[in-house]
Amino acid sequence: MALTREEVEYVAALARLGLTGDEITRLQGQLSSILDHIAAIDRLDTDAIPPTAQVIAMTNVMRPDVVTDSLPREAVLENAPRQADGFFEVHAVLGASIEDVSS
Amino acid sequence: MIDPPLSLTDLTAAEARRALDSRELSAVELTEAYLRRIERIDAELGVYLHVMRDAALGQAAAADRRLADGNAALLTGIPVALKDVLCTYDAPTTAGSRILEGFRPPYDATVVRRLREQCAVFLGKANTDEFAMGSSNENSAFFPVRNPWRADRVPGGSSGGPAAAVAAGLAAVSLGSDTGGSIRQPAGFCGVVGLKPTYGRVSRLGLMAFASSLDQIGPFARTVEDAAITLQAIAGHDPQDSTSSTEPVPDYRAALSGDITGMKIGVAEEYSVSGMEPGVATAVDQAIERLRSLGAELIKISLPHTEYALPTYYITAPAEASANLARYDGVKYGLAVEAPTLRETYERTRGEGFGAEVKRRIMLGTYALSSGYYDAYYVKAQKVRTLIKRDFDEAWGKVDAIVAPTSPTVAFPLGARTDDPYQMYLADVFTIPANMAGIPGVAVPCGFSDGLPVSLQILGPPLAEATILRIADAYERSESWTAHRPILESALASSEP
Numbered sequence: 001m002a003l004t005r006e007e008v009e010y011v012a013a014l015a016r017l018g019l020t021g022d023e024i025t026r027l028q029g030q031l032s033s034i035l036d037h038i039a040a041i042d043r044l045d046t047d048a049i050p051p052t053a054q055v056i057a058m059t060n061v062m063r064p065d066v067v068t069d070s071l072p073r074e075a076v077l078e079n080a081p082r083q084a085d086g087f088f089e090v091h092a093v094l095g096a097s098i099e100d101v102s103s
Numbered sequence: 104m105i106d107p108p109l110s111l112t113d114l115t116a117a118e119a120r121r122a123l124d125s126r127e128l129s130a131v132e133l134t135e136a137y138l139r140r141i142e143r144i145d146a147e148l149g150v151y152l153h154v155m156r157d158a159a160l161g162q163a164a165a166a167d168r169r170l171a172d173g174n175a176a177l178l179t180g181i182p183v184a185l186k187d188v189l190c191t192y193d194a195p196t197t198a199g200s201r202i203l204e205g206f207r208p209p210y211d212a213t214v215v216r217r218l219r220e221q222c223a224v225f226l227g228k229a230n231t232d233e234f235a236m237g238s239s240n241e242n243s244a245f246f247p248v249r250n251p252w253r254a255d256r257v258p259g260g261s262s263g264g265p266a267a268a269v270a271a272g273l274a275a276v277s278l279g280s281d282t283g284g285s286i287r288q289p290a291g292f293c294g295v296v297g298l299k300p301t302y303g304r305v306s307r308l309g310l311m312a313f314a315s316s317l318d319q320i321g322p323f324a325r326t327v328e329d330a331a332i333t334l335q336a337i338a339g340h341d342p343q344d345s346t347s348s349t350e351p352v353p354d355y356r357a358a359l360s361g362d363i364t365g366m367k368i369g370v371a372e373e374y375s376v377s378g379m380e381p382g383v384a385t386a387v388d389q390a391i392e393r394l395r396s397l398g399a400e401l402i403k404i405s406l407p408h409t410e411y412a413l414p415t416y417y418i419t420a421p422a423e424a425s426a427n428l429a430r431y432d433g434v435k436y437g438l439a440v441e442a443p444t445l446r447e448t449y450e451r452t453r454g455e456g457f458g459a460e461v462k463r464r465i466m467l468g469t470y471a472l473s474s475g476y477y478d479a480y481y482v483k484a485q486k487v488r489t490l491i492k493r494d495f496d497e498a499w500g501k502v503d504a505i506v507a508p509t510s511p512t513v514a515f516p517l518g519a520r521t522d523d524p525y526q527m528y529l530a531d532v533f534t535i536p537a538n539m540a541g542i543p544g545v546a547v548p549c550g551f552s553d554g555l556p557v558s559l560q561i562l563g564p565p566l567a568e569a570t571i572l573r574i575a576d577a578y579e580r581s582e583s584w585t586a587h588r589p590i591l592e593s594a595l596a597s598s599e600p
Contacts, residue, residue: 018454051485055541061345075209081439
């Protein structure tokens with residue numbers, strides 16, 4: 001499965017991963033090669049097989065709907081690169097062009 | 104072999120426990136001995152990303168007070184290394200990544216909290232492949248770890264630091280994490296015991312997430328008994344991890360009876376692959392024969408989908424990782440590379456903060472989850488995962504445990520596989536199936552090939568840690584591999600020009 005350069009750039013954009021030109025070139029070859037190995041699973045007929053997302057026999061684990069202590073706000077914000085008025089601070093997205101906030 | 108007199112850092116956790124309980128030894132003395140040894144040799148080995156000297160001495164003093172009061176817990180006063188993907192509120196936690204350099208978590212991982220409550224002594228945060236992605240520890244953003252047995256070899260990965268710490272006498276026991284073999288494979292390469300518990304046996308709260316349906320925390324130790332003690336100290340339900348099991352935790356040490364008479368042990372033909380190093384195959388075959396002579400019944404079984412586990416893993420794990428690592432965006436914590444727009448801030452932060460292997464896996468996972476490829480890759484892999492799990496489910500109708508090599512080779516040279524990602528991935532070919540099925544596995548030393556440790560892997564049904572530990576312990580007692588320790592100074596000297 002050979003990926004095109006455009007496909008690599010598209011996936012990087014989806015992942016919000018800034019890559020250099022060299023990185024894109026290298027990943028194009030490496031990802032294509034890994035996908036070739038992965039293609040081995042296409043040999044298996046799995047039409048009648050249900051998917052397994054996780055292996056434990058538990059579903060919908062609930063807890064009582066009561067308020068409990070949480071971390072203090074200062075502790076949560078302590079590692080923030082930028083904060084203001086007790087919030088994480090980011091660049092404005094409202095009013096920005098659509099290309100700036102989505103793909 | 105160790106020459107007498109035995110130094111304090113040669114004691115097993117169980118031996119140290121007895122010496123501490125009888126007050127022949129203080130936790131502060133033991134901790135100081137480890138700190139001295141770290142200072143003396145770790146600059147060359149690269150085990151620790153951060154040594155918690157002051158905190159360790161404080162915890163040791165608290166342990167001594169508790170010992171004096173006569174209410175010591177399992178690991179009170181025992182020096183422990185923590186893989187640097189486990190959150191500690193009093194020390195940086197980096198996941199071996201530039202994107203988290205200097206990050207101080209606001210809380211402890213549940214396993215860390217449990218050990219802290221026991222007054223175990225944290226010596227420091229141990230090196231790892233970045234975000235636990237790798238098989239050689241060469242993906243650490245900071246520095247590689249050298250194998251204590253031979254300085255030009257890798258320690259395995261991703262828990263290379265915790266494995267080498269125990270092998271080199273830089274911690275009595277350690278905690279790592281295993282998503283596709285990251286405890287068992289480095290344990291094998293470093294000649295120590297490494298246990299991946301059943302998925303859900305140990306809380307994952309505060310373990311930096313790699314692949315959430317596969318990740319599990321477990322111990323490294325010099326003996327099976329020490330691994331059993333350490334598992335005992337960390338296992339059990341955690342209301343804050345909804346995937347953690349509510350099944351009661353048995354007494355693992357009580358299971359180490361030394362008697363495996365009549366146990367049915369499966370040997371799967373799919374685990375003897377071409378390309379396996381002859382010295383590894385020989386040592387593993389001899390270990391399996393030893394289990395027979397100890398009274399176990401060997402039964403040939405088939406796990407026909409084994410060969411598909413590796414390709415399936417390299418869809419599932421990167422897919423989950425690509426979602427989990429979305430949180431590293433320069434907003435909440437860690438590195439932030441400011442740019443004019445939010446989107447560019449994300450892209451530059453992640454572009455500069457992540458290393459090559461992490462980028463590769465984010466790309467692979469994002470691709471497998473992207474529109475148009477989701478069914479062909481992600482859903483297909485989930486279906487194959489069902490087949491892999493069914494292989495094991497059928498086997499448990501016939502056998503109590505399954506034995507296999509931990510890895511197809513011994514520790515390979517530093518740099519030997521860094522240019523070919525898939526060659527690196529193949530180092531985990533025998534360990535990945537257990538993660539896909541969520542079952543427990545223990546790696547136990549079973550000899551040497553070319554002077555480097557070989558390891559036997561014992562797999563069991565879900566929550567059968569006591570069974571596989573019993574087999575591993577019976578095997579360990581029948582041999583003397585644990586008495587072999589790396590001769591560090593000469594190992595380090597041999598790498599010099």
